[in-house]
Amino acid sequence: MLSVLHNSPTIANHPKFIARAISDDRLPVASVIEEIASQYRTIPAGTDIYSEGEASDDLYMVVEGWVFQHQILEDGRRQILDFALPGSLLGFQPDRGAEMTHAAEALTRATVAVIPRDRLGEFLSRDPELGLRVISAAAGALNTAYESLTDVGRRTAREAVAHLLLRLFSRICAAGPQVAGTAISFPLTQEHIGDALGLTAVHVCRTLRCLREKGVVQLTNGKLSVLDPGALAEIAGCMPDAEASSGTQIPSRERMRRVG
Amino acid sequence: MLSVLHNSPTIANHPKFIARAISDDRLPVASVIEEIASQYRTIPAGTDIYSEGEASDDLYMVVEGWVFQHQILEDGRRQILDFALPGSLLGFQPDRGAEMTHAAEALTRATVAVIPRDRLGEFLSRDPELGLRVISAAAGALNTAYESLTDVGRRTAREAVAHLLLRLFSRICAAGPQVAGTAISFPLTQEHIGDALGLTAVHVCRTLRCLREKGVVQLTNGKLSVLDPGALAEIAGCMPDAEASSGTQIPSRERMRRVG
């Protein structure tokens, strides 16, 4: 399951890093998909690939750039549902012709491969293997949604931010090996992070300062440096190891669970 | 997309009810799956169908009973990821042999059909249509995960509880038509609701009392009555219509979004 990390020895092998924390696997459907894509679309930063309510009959694969999916409530509250990096599939819908329940927006300039839903069936019968791959991709997306869910629902702001950074970092590592401490391109604003985690940008700012002051990460001007992946994973993993250097308290939410 | 509601005129046709609030579609893969299931398993309430960390090479379809999926943090905090009713598929994993990133537990006594992953490919090549159905099921699960995500991240406790009840209610309606006000079997405890929404059971209790006092729902002893589906949807949909009877305030989180 950790195949995504194979290329990144320095960081990826860190024991804390190789935890269930990172369960964000997306099989490379890339090669297959690119063959059956009907066309490519390049989208400027900040514009929608598809919008909520729209009846989209296409599936997309990100080829380049960052994309995110979100839902917006009537009064403007926004929840970011997932980030899509090159290789990610986008726009699954249960039924043909169903309205999209969320929007997808390009975070940076991005290009996507467009797969018409109608032709998917045709390709599925020609190449049964493809079905498995698409199912795997969907399963991967489901897994990251589940990770986000426990981030938002059950982790502290600090834990959640650390965990999100870790997950995104691991996906970036998957694309090309990274060395700890190196600054990598990271186009999210604090507002994006907040909207992904159910926090306000203000509080993300404070949380990030906390992580910065501990020398764990550095995040400025669209560049992310993970200085201490171990400590980051420690914070994300929310284990009250008492190892945590500075006198920061983990809330005492211990509810001893009756072990089913 | 609202096919799930067709049988339930009294409630399903309510305008507020037919909102994007309910985007929880799961195609009936049932008939096909039951054919290829290798066996059935019946699980007593409160025990795991699969556990986190376990390498499960099966896919499951719930045939009877309620199941829920969850993740548990080291200190006992629990996040419920989804509820599975008869017809729901369970246990998608990106890779063969991957460790499950979450557990599935029977909420009531439940029976599931077991589909060995290995044979899935085989069946996919025999019946390409099946691939589309499984993809649809995964897309449905993804949609409900996304709805939960914005419940937990961006909705008030009251909105979130109302929205969750509404979503579950709509799924129950899909199985067999219900008339507003009728008590239906609803096996979740307040703790389950809390763990699904990132709240404590105590706070769910207070929230539920609020809904009860408004005459919107009644939830006691495993029985749920939706007395006023319209009001419930109103509360869930978080539209500041000023229609809300009692003097309850919706928090002023309006951030006017620069339209991308």
Added chain:
DNA sequence: CGACTACTTGATGAATTTCAAGCCATGTGG
């Protein structure tokens, strides 16, 4: 009847939001 679980209610406290400024970069037009 005691043990247990689910639910209820109140009082207190903590995490996070809201409101309000100010800062720093970048870009734009006179």
Added chain:
DNA sequence: CCACATGGCTTGAAATTCATCAAGTAGTCG
């Protein structure tokens, strides 16, 4: 080149939602 607007970040103080702690009630089950 400067004025000025803009977007993202930062920080502080006050308000609020929600969690924690604590107790008590009701229903179930052996």
